[in-house]
Amino acid sequence: MGCDGGTIPRRDELVRTKKKKVQASKEVKAGARWNYCHLSQLPLQKPVVVDQLGNLYNKEKLIEYMIDRTKYENGPEYIKNLKDIKELILTPNPSYDSNRQENGDESNTINKTQWICSITGLEMNGSFKFYCLFSCGCVFSERAFKSINSTSLKCIRCEKPYGENDLIIINPTDDEFETNVKKMKARKEAIAKLKADKAAEKSKTSKTECQDSLESKKTKRPIESSSKGLINEKSKKIKSIQEDPNASDVYKSIFNTCEKAKSQQKAHWVTFNPMYN
Helix, strand or coil, X not given: CCCCCCCCCCHHXXXXXXXXXXXXXXXXXXXXXXXXXXCCCCECCCCEEEECCCCEEEHHHHHHHHHCCCCCCCCCCCCCCHHHEEECECEECCCCCHHHHXXXXXXXXXXXXXXXXXXXXXXXXXXXXXXXXXXXXXEEEHHHHHHHCCCCCECCCCCXXXXXXXXXXXXXXXXXHHHHHHHHHHHHHHHHHHHXXXXXXXXXXXXXXXXXXXXHHHHHHHHHXXXXXXXXXXXXXXXXXHHCCCCCHHHHHCCCCCHHHXXXXXXXXXXXXXXXX
């Protein structure tokens, strides 16, 4: 069967077949993880934060998710508050052009990213491994870490001390993901232990303070009781103010029990007038 002009049709021209889905290359997928937010899939913009598993987020979008968890589907449930994330200190890439990035050039998407390693100048595009410290937020490449790192646990950028579990791989592979999970669990266990130790210390100090206050009260009570006993003994011995040897004669004359008051003449009770007598 032919067509006009003697042409012979092919099978794909006569039979409708399903078109194959266009699949992005691995390099494009890897580059997208370094340029787009892991939650909102929007381009990364400062401030950029990282979670304990090494995923990158826009801080604003992640805070929105923590306020309303129904806003984004399949969000990170392990992020409870701002203590579970860390803001990164990133070095901008001088050769990055945001206009070319928006045009959708595949080669530009892979090779050009917004940030680089401040020590080696390597771009954060997925071709090289990058680390960040959860304690200070500094970011650097694996090459810089191996070339400068010493036995002391100090940041190679800011020289602040850090723990072994603070070193996180950014955007890890499937094999590297397990190391980040183990470090996250170890970090949470260390924080829980520190809180328990602080609570135990507070309880000990409160118990010692209570014991000290009780002992001080016990020592004060016998002194008070002895002073009261001395007063009672004095009051028993001295029956009247007139018999008190410490009281002066002027003070004794104020009361009716003195001799002068007893010998004073009084008017008859019928004719007694307090205005004149």
